[in-house]
Amino acid sequence: MQVCARLRPCTVGSENSDVTIPQIEEKAQADVVFGPDVVQEAVIEGVLEPQLQRFLLEPGFSAIVLAYGQTGSGKTHTIFGPPGVLTEHEYNASGGRPLSWGFFPYAAITMLQSLHHRGLSKRAQLKVTAVEIYLEKMFDLLNNRQSVPVPGASVRASSSRPDNETITYDSNGKWQPPQKWLGTKVLPGSSTGTAKEVILATPLDVVQVARQVENTRSASAHALNTRSSRSHCLMTLSLRQIDAKGQLHAGQVRPWWAW
Numbered sequence: 001m002q003v004c005a006r007l008r009p010c011t012v013g014s015e016n017s018d019v020t021i022p023q024i025e026e027k028a029q030a031d032v033v034f035g036p037d038v039v040q041e042a043v044i045e046g047v048l049e050p051q052l053q054r055f056l057l058e059p060g061f062s063a064i065v066l067a068y069g070q071t072g073s074g075k076t077h078t079i080f081g082p083p084g085v086l087t088e089h090e091y092n093a094s095g096g097r098p099l100s101w102g103f104f105p106y107a108a109i110t111m112l113q114s115l116h117h118r119g120l121s122k123r124a125q126l127k128v129t130a131v132e133i134y135l136e137k138m139f140d141l142l143n144n145r146q147s148v149p150v151p152g153a154s155v156r157a158s159s160s161r162p163d164n165e166t167i168t169y170d171s172n173g174k175w176q177p178p179q180k181w182l183g184t185k186v187l188p189g190s191s192t193g194t195a196k197e198v199i200l201a202t203p204l205d206v207v208q209v210a211r212q213v214e215n216t217r218s219a220s221a222h223a224l225n226t227r228s229s230r231s232h233c234l235m236t237l238s239l240r241q242i243d244a245k246g247q248l249h250a251g252q253v254r255p256w257w258a259w
């Protein structure tokens, strides 16, 4: 696993604000650190591109990108891009490679272009799913926000936190949910197993899906971020091979990433 830290530049209006950072004793280690001047393209080049090339060339290879950070730290910016850039116009004006676009549109378009250049467009199918986890429930962002069963959902959603007496850990130190939270139904499958899969055949399909996800997510403005996403979002890209009879090859399924 590679851990990368990306520092966001100051937003307009906050450049001259005084910020006091308390002395922190703990040290965190990262494999790569990108400063505030490092542009999207360079972050993609350093982090995503190697994974993407392995995904495209090594059978069975899959990868996950997880963007983690406090509100306003730039997760959506890194995964999707700055607000308003995911348009057909941007795509055409850039000659098919908008430099500000984030990981998801970049990865999907690179996959489509790679299949095209290798003459494999008709022998492969690229599909995407997108769900958000909001208030401990999962919703399908590509299917009218239909509720998606949470696999292994034996933990019931609860707004109340356990008090100190109910917190228990197993022998590995892993937190155990209180018994009263446990339901009886355990749903099988992968984390987004029943979400609608949408075929991505052209770069404009990618633009449409990315915009739909951006516009459908639960979001609201607060002091630190005017377009703050109030949920976690998970997206997968999978590539399936189609054989001479037009059948999808289950063995070639390659789930890709989540965030």
Ligand SMILES: Nc1ncnc2c1ncn2[C@@H]1O[C@H](COP(=O)(O)OP(=O)(O)OP(=O)(O)O)[C@@H](O)[C@H]1O
Pocket: 007, 008, 009, 011, 069, 070, 071, 072, 073, 074, 075, 076, 077, 078, 081, 082, 083, 225, 227, 228, 229, 230
């Ligand atoms: N590297 C960057 N360069 C320029 N602007 C950035 C960068 N990172 C973030 N921003 C801008 O900062 C603002 C907040 O970023 P963003 O919405 O991506 O945060 P977030 O981590 O997704 O927040 P939340 O968890 O609240 O959804 C946005 O206007 C975004 O475009």
